[in-house]
Amino acid sequence: MNVTVEQEFVCRGHVACPGCGAVLAMRYVLDVLGKKTIVVLPACCWSVINNRYPTAAVKVPLFHTAFETAACVATGVRAALDMKGDNDTHVLAWAGDGGTFDIGLQALSGAAERNDDIIYVCYDNEAYMNTGIQRSSSTPFGAWTTTTPAKTFKTKQKKNIMDIMAAHRIPYAATATIAYPEDLMNKVRYAAGIRGTRFLHIFCPCPTGWKTAPDITVELSRNAVRARAFPLYEVFDGTRYRLTHEPAQEDRMPIAEYIKPQRRFAHLTEAEIQVMQDHADEEWGRLMKVTETWPAG
Amino acid sequence: MTEKKTQEPLIYTTQDTLGNKTGSWRYMRPVFETKAAPCAAICPAGNPIVSFITFAKEGDFDSALRMIKQENPLPSVCGRVCPHPCTSACNRYTYDGSVAINEIERFCGDFAEQAGPEIPERAGATGKKIAVVGAGPAGLSCAYQAALMGHEVTILEASNRAGGLLTQAIPAYRLPAGVVRRDLCFIDILNIILLTGKTITASDIEKMAADYDAVAVACGAHKSYRLGIEGEELAGVVPGLEFLRKMSGRAAPAPGAKTVVIGGGNTAMDAARAALRLGAEVTVLYRRTRAEMPAFPGEILEAEEEGIEFRFLSAPVKIETSGKTKKVICREMELGSDDDSGRPRPVPVEGSEFELDADTVITAIGETVALDAPFFSPNENRRQISNAWGRTTNDRIFICGDAGPNDRTVAHAVGSGKRAAIAIDAQLSGKDFEAVKQRITLGGGAVSAAIYRSGAEAPAKVVAPQAVNFAYFMRTARLEAATTAPDERIKGFGEIGATAAEDAVRAEAARCFTCGVCTECGNCFMFCPDMSIITEPRNGVPATDTDYCKGCGICARECPRGIIEMEEENK
Numbered sequence A: 001m002n003v004t005v006e007q008e009f010v011c012r013g014h015v016a017c018p019g020c021g022a023v024l025a026m027r028y029v030l031d032v033l034g035k036k037t038i039v040v041l042p043a044c045c046w047s048v049i050n051n052r053y054p055t056a057a058v059k060v061p062l063f064h065t066a067f068e069t070a071a072c073v074a075t076g077v078r079a080a081l082d083m084k085g086d087n088d089t090h091v092l093a094w095a096g097d098g099g100t101f102d103i104g105l106q107a108l109s110g111a112a113e114r115n116d117d118i119i120y121v122c123y124d125n126e127a128y129m130n131t132g133i134q135r136s137s138s139t140p141f142g143a144w145t146t147t148t149p150a151k152t153f154k155t156k157q158k159k160n161i162m163d164i165m166a167a168h169r170i171p172y173a174a175t176a177t178i179a180y181p182e183d184l185m186n187k188v189r190y191a192a193g194i195r196g197t198r199f200l201h202i203f204c205p206c207p208t209g210w211k212t213a214p215d216i217t218v219e220l221s222r223n224a225v226r227a228r229a230f231p232l233y234e235v236f237d238g239t240r241y242r243l244t245h246e247p248a249q250e251d252r253m254p255i256a257e258y259i260k261p262q263r264r265f266a267h268l269t270e271a272e273i274q275v276m277q278d279h280a281d282e283e284w285g286r287l288m289k290v291t292e293t294w295p296a297g
Numbered sequence B: 001m002t003e004k005k006t007q008e009p010l011i012y013t014t015q016d017t018l019g020n021k022t023g024s025w026r027y028m029r030p031v032f033e034t035k036a037a038p039c040a041a042i043c044p045a046g047n048p049i050v051s052f053i054t055f056a057k058e059g060d061f062d063s064a065l066r067m068i069k070q071e072n073p074l075p076s077v078c079g080r081v082c083p084h085p086c087t088s089a090c091n092r093y094t095y096d097g098s099v100a101i102n103e104i105e106r107f108c109g110d111f112a113e114q115a116g117p118e119i120p121e122r123a124g125a126t127g128k129k130i131a132v133v134g135a136g137p138a139g140l141s142c143a144y145q146a147a148l149m150g151h152e153v154t155i156l157e158a159s160n161r162a163g164g165l166l167t168q169a170i171p172a173y174r175l176p177a178g179v180v181r182r183d184l185c186f187i188d189i190l191n192i193i194l195l196t197g198k199t200i201t202a203s204d205i206e207k208m209a210a211d212y213d214a215v216a217v218a219c220g221a222h223k224s225y226r227l228g229i230e231g232e233e234l235a236g237v238v239p240g241l242e243f244l245r246k247m248s249g250r251a252a253p254a255p256g257a258k259t260v261v262i263g264g265g266n267t268a269m270d271a272a273r274a275a276l277r278l279g280a281e282v283t284v285l286y287r288r289t290r291a292e293m294p295a296f297p298g299e300i301l302e303a304e305e306e307g308i309e310f311r312f313l314s315a316p317v318k319i320e321t322s323g324k325t326k327k328v329i330c331r332e333m334e335l336g337s338d339d340d341s342g343r344p345r346p347v348p349v350e351g352s353e354f355e356l357d358a359d360t361v362i363t364a365i366g367e368t369v370a371l372d373a374p375f376f377s378p379n380e381n382r383r384q385i386s387n388a389w390g391r392t393t394n395d396r397i398f399i400c401g402d403a404g405p406n407d408r409t410v411a412h413a414v415g416s417g418k419r420a421a422i423a424i425d426a427q428l429s430g431k432d433f434e435a436v437k438q439r440i441t442l443g444g445g446a447v448s449a450a451i452y453r454s455g456a457e458a459p460a461k462v463v464a465p466q467a468v469n470f471a472y473f474m475r476t477a478r479l480e481a482a483t484t485a486p487d488e489r490i491k492g493f494g495e496i497g498a499t500a501a502e503d504a505v506r507a508e509a510a511r512c513f514t515c516g517v518c519t520e521c522g523n524c525f526m527f528c529p530d531m532s533i534i535t536e537p538r539n540g541v542p543a544t545d546t547d548y549c550k551g552c553g554i555c556a557r558e559c560p561r562g563i564i565e566m567e568e569e570n571k
């Protein structure tokens, strides 16, 4: 491990499930951003993880807000700080996939269109976990959730939020995941050094919602990258692409192997898994093409 | 100075969550523990593989050598001739090729040329006297360890020099004399008394048991088995060990133009290859097939490469004189059901007789222990003696190496000599032998003299490959040992191959996973979602904050080298 967490801004005693990936994401991001950060938190698992008032696991100021409002509240906090002449405190909107891909999308789109000076993190556990594992538009094809039971599993592919954000031509958008902390922290560091709307899509396996053993959270995060289900890349100004980690030939793994320990996919037939594989291959091929056609300098 | 007005705070600050002891959720608990690497647990000599490789990685070869010398006085020798079972046990083996441990050991051993011998410090004199019979690797290792423990050691050796089969049998093309000499420098440094030309009998040993506090018998297995066929006594028919011994004594026998070697073990291979180098045309006769040959695979391969002819499934029936030369009458064999050794029994094929012309016949079908003594019968109490680390029915007499019930390699000899020295010391100092044995045996296998001396505890568990997290190791090419082309090497007795270069050795050492030993990589700390890893190592490993650890097990999964295991929490 070439990196470490120097300063803990997430306190022990938080109430995340054992093996929660989302906690690691917060821990790494806050270590880079430091204590001059204000977190804006809509309804999501993290609003529970943080524990009940008057206690808080996050050791920087944190603003609990409504489910759909992460981006616009962050914009407001930014405006207030600017009015006070404080322009070095980071405003970090921290929302789940439901709060980002679905209900919070219009607020996010508005902030991005205005290029408001915020860092927006979507920690993606691929469903509405906080309320009991309902499907979101980030839930992958094939997955079981309580609203897409095994017999009628989700038949729509995961929405590509990065394309949406790139279409806003914001200065920086990147994907990251907890198994690669160095890559993740480098991206946060880059984002912290520039202005405007910065978007980080952080993939965070969830043992409870994915029906997986808590000890393989990091392994699943790594395997998602190795299986190219979740490629690691960044997009500058919405137009220039760079892949930050390409799995070595011997480390690549088929989607089937990546989903094998996840019981949310247990009902899938080989043909259905092939649909997932084809989708991953197609998305990867497209990503390769854009990184070649519009490479980052 | 203006007075500050107390103001209502704009924001009421909250408390942290430390009051929330989430450790109570846990039903599994991570246990951090230093473990034995499989290579080290299997090394017959008990080399401290992980620690010497760790130093080698950093280029600190002085320290690497010092680590080895705690356990094994013969690294230059073992690095060359040991069949390295360590590499087959290496957790890297199925990933991208085992670490070339023997090549690293060899480099470290040879580094004594620059670093000096790096012999550990000798303990204060105990006033106890120990005699060792035989100066082969077993006797030498026993003498070495006993001397380090502060005993006064005398070695009585029948031949005119130390080294045993290292100098009497293993030919220079595999083990040059200078290499053995370098490793044997400890005899003088530790003031071990070496008396050569002393052939000791069984009754001498029993007498010596009265004069010394302990006697270690390490006389090897030098009696060649006889074929038991007609013509075996003819001139020009010689046992392999005798042939090799003469050769090493520089009184090289001139084998005839045609030499037939009978047998399939190491002695047969070395006799054949030595005869080839002395100008003979050599045929090896073996009664089973290549797969059953007891010689080390590398030796068989090299013999084949050098152009030695093999006649498998063939056994001699009779040797006859035929004019100035001889004839070996042979018979073809086929493989029958398994015998006691678990190998298929060769069965003669009726009417399959054939003849081979031979000027010299070398018989090499095995060697046995010449010693026949009441305190030790090589066949009866084999297992007991091995479990007892060389203790015999006479509590002052110990036995080690090929003379005892041990596997016959140099590393086994070194390991059994060390065990005997420890058994002797434990006895002389009144320690509980079984407790000592338990304490210093790594993962049920190798034995550590350093741990014996320090009073520490050897790791009890071995890191299995499933416990290694390969994601943290990039695949890299293995160090390929240097070799010499067959037509070049058969020109003489010059050493085959060469010790690897320093850069290559360091790169190879860097491939080691450091199985079972915490390198403070930080993975457990980095990946704990409950910030519950206490990184300050205690006993060389981190620990968990049991107040908050929820027992998710990520730390155990992500530890690259198998130090953390999940155990069920005591209810």
Ligand SMILES: Cc1cc2nc3c(=O)[nH]c(=O)nc-3n(C[C@H](O)[C@H](O)[C@H](O)COP(=O)(O)OP(=O)(O)OC[C@H]3O[C@@H](n4cnc5c(N)ncnc54)[C@H](O)[C@@H]3O)c2cc1C
Pocket (backbone or CB within 6 Å): B081, B082, B083, B133, B134, B135, B136, B137, B138, B139, B140, B156, B157, B158, B159, B162, B163, B164, B165, B166, B169, B170, B198, B199, B200, B201, B218, B219, B220, B221, B222, B241, B244, B266, B267, B268, B270, B400, B401, B402, B403, B407, B408, B409, B410, B411, B413
């Ligand atoms: C040809 C050959 C090749 C081999 N090649 C390899 C190899 O490549 N790698 C490997 O690991 N192993 C090899 N071995 C095996 C290895 O050499 C032995 O296992 C090892 O030397 C045993 O050590 P030892 O100390 O028990 O006995 P030895 O090395 O046999 O030493 C015994 C010593 O005791 C002395 N002695 C004997 N009787 C008496 C007595 N009555 N009084 C006083 N002194 C006595 C002998 O002179 C000798 O010096 C080979 C063996 C042979 C024969």
Ligand SMILES: Cc1ncc(C[n+]2csc(CCOP(=O)(O)OP(=O)(O)O)c2C)c(N)n1
Pocket (backbone or CB within 6 Å): A043, A044, A045, A046, A066, A067, A068, A095, A096, A097, A098, A099, A100, A125, A127, A128, A129, A130, A131, A136
């Ligand atoms: C307007 C509104 N609708 C519904 C809810 C109930 N609710 C709270 S959190 C949540 C799901 C959050 O899902 P996601 O954003 O993916 O975060 P996660 O819980 O998975 O971390 C829902 C539906 C709400 N708080 N507000």
Ligand code: SF4
Pocket (backbone or CB within 6 Å): B037, B038, B039, B040, B049, B050, B089, B090, B091, B092, B099, B101, B511, B512, B513, B514, B515
């Ligand atoms: S990787 Fe290193 S420590 Fe592990 S088995 Fe191989 S040589 Fe031994």
Ligand code: SF4
Pocket (backbone or CB within 6 Å): A019, B030, B527, B528, B529, B530, B531, B532, B533, B544, B545, B548, B549, B550, B551, B552, B553, B554, B555, B556
């Ligand atoms: S990663 Fe942390 S919480 Fe999980 S078992 Fe290890 S110490 Fe406990």
Ligand SMILES: [Mg+2]
Pocket (backbone or CB within 6 Å): A096, A097, A098, A123, A124, A125, A126, A127, A128, A129, A136
């Ligand atoms: Mg979610």
